[in-house]
Each structure stands twice: as C-alpha cells, then as structure tokens.
Amino acid sequence: MRIVVADDSVLLREGLVRLLVEDGHRVVAAVGDGPALVAAVLDHRPDVSIVDIRMPPTHTDEGLRAAIAARGHLPGTPVLMLSQYVEPSYADDLLADGSGAVGYLLKDRIARVEEFLDALDRVARGGTVLDPQVIAQLLTGRRQDSALGSLTARERQILALMAEGHSNTAIMQRLVVTASTVEKHIGTIFAKLGLPPDDARHRRVLAVLTYLRG
Incomplete structure (x- = not known):
C-alpha cells in the first residue's frame, strides 16, 4: 500500500515508517503538521494515511481537523487516526460523513504489530475500526x-x-x-x-x- 504518515514526534514517525516499509508498504510522505498532511494527501492520493490526532501548534485536535479537511477534498480517502488518550467525540467526528474508511486507535496498539497492521488494512479497504478501549469507555456510564x-x-x-x-x-x-x-x-x-x-x-x-x- 501507498501510505502517508503524519506525526509531529520524529521518533514515532520514523518508527512507523520503518515498520511499514519492513511490512512491504511504501511510505510516500512523512510529515509533522496538519497543513503538510492535507498537501501530502492531495498530492499523493495514498491508499491510507496514518495521522496523530494531536499535532502543532496547540496539540489538541489539529491532526483530526486536517484529516477531515483532506476527506473533504477527497471524500472517503482512508484515514487511521492515532491518539495517546481515549476521546470518543473524536471517533464521532471521523464517522460523521458516513462514508467509512476510518479508524481510531490508541498509540499503544502499535506495539501489537499484527493487530495494528490488520486494522490499517481494514481501514484501507473501506472498513471502520475503533479501539476496544474507546468502545469500553462508551459502554461505561x-x-x-x-x-x-x-x-x-x-x-x-x-x-x-x-x-x-x-x-x-x-x-x-x-x-x-x-x-x-x-x-x-x-x-x-x-x-x-x-x-x-x-x-x-x-x-x-x-x-x-x-x-x-x-
């Protein structure tokens, strides 16, 4: 698959690139902020993008907003969001257009390589993938x-x-x-x-x- 990676952490970004390349994928762009993500998606039209929800300058939801903007330009373009924290409203924002091809995983899930790569593949094929911890929090209270x-x-x-x-x-x-x-x-x-x-x-x-x- 042709993949765009967006994360402001150089360590995590390069780690993801290495993991993906070793699994036989091609990383067409690796960027560190929202505007660069939108530009990369429009330029390369990847099979899927992996995006950190929190990116500069405020480290709140810039990555999420950039991903939604990219999908506005290219409806249905697959995006797998990563986050350090569970925030169900982010998943709601991602799913709002009803077109699928989105995922929301906690960053800890990357360490479970096979599980992470399987989720990435499902999103690339148009599926919807939510982290089990997000589901658990939704069920609580x-x-x-x-x-x-x-x-x-x-x-x-x-x-x-x-x-x-x-x-x-x-x-x-x-x-x-x-x-x-x-x-x-x-x-x-x-x-x-x-x-x-x-x-x-x-x-x-x-x-x-x-x-x-x-």
Whole structure:
C-alpha cells in the first residue's frame, strides 16, 4: 500500500515508517503538521494515511481537523487516526460523513504489530475500526436512547464488534456461532436502529455512528 504518515514526534514517525516499509508498504510522505498532511494527501492520493490526532501548534485536535479537511477534498480517502488518550467525540467526528474508511486507535496498539497492521488494512479497504478501549469507555456510564436500549445483550455485543471493525466472518468466529446467526442479528440491529435497506457497508457505518451517539 501507498501510505502517508503524519506525526509531529520524529521518533514515532520514523518508527512507523520503518515498520511499514519492513511490512512491504511504501511510505510516500512523512510529515509533522496538519497543513503538510492535507498537501501530502492531495498530492499523493495514498491508499491510507496514518495521522496523530494531536499535532502543532496547540496539540489538541489539529491532526483530526486536517484529516477531515483532506476527506473533504477527497471524500472517503482512508484515514487511521492515532491518539495517546481515549476521546470518543473524536471517533464521532471521523464517522460523521458516513462514508467509512476510518479508524481510531490508541498509540499503544502499535506495539501489537499484527493487530495494528490488520486494522490499517481494514481501514484501507473501506472498513471502520475503533479501539476496544474507546468502545469500553462508551459502554461505561452511558445512557442509551430508546433505539439502543431495545437491543439485546447479544445484539449490543455484535454492534460493539462491528464498531471495532470486525467482518461478519470474524464475528462468527469470535462468538462461535453460524454465519446465518450473525447475519440475522445484524439485520435485527439495522431494523431496531431504523436503518432502511441500503449498501451493507454504509449501513454498518451508520449503525456504529448511532452507537457512538447513544
């Protein structure tokens, strides 16, 4: 894959470049601020970009804003965001356009190389990947609206796995159930959340967005 890396930490940036190159990918640009990220994405049109949420000058959400700006110019361009901290609202901002091809992982996840590279691949292929810790925080102390509250425990479990970016096959293997069981549960989830028949991947993104906004 052709990849853009954006992180103001030279150490982490170069570490990511080395990791990606060793895995057979091509890093077409490695930058350290938001404007440079937007320029690199528009110039190179990478298969996916890896972006630190907090970058100069204020180290708040410049990376996130730059990624959203890049997707404004190139709708659906895949972006995997990295953060040192869990901030569910960032995931909500990323998913807001409903087009998918986004991910939000904690930086600690990079140390789990295979898991990190798998998440990167899923985002590049148009999937949505949220860090399990983000999902866990969303579940803690959250007041569910009537639609989410109508989901059964198994349906909430499956929706959480969808939010982590798992395919139907992966969910089937994780829960040790049949493919038809997973499909039935997902169909019920879509119905309870009021998501009419549409492109399957698009509905998955909308379901995850509803989950986040619950």
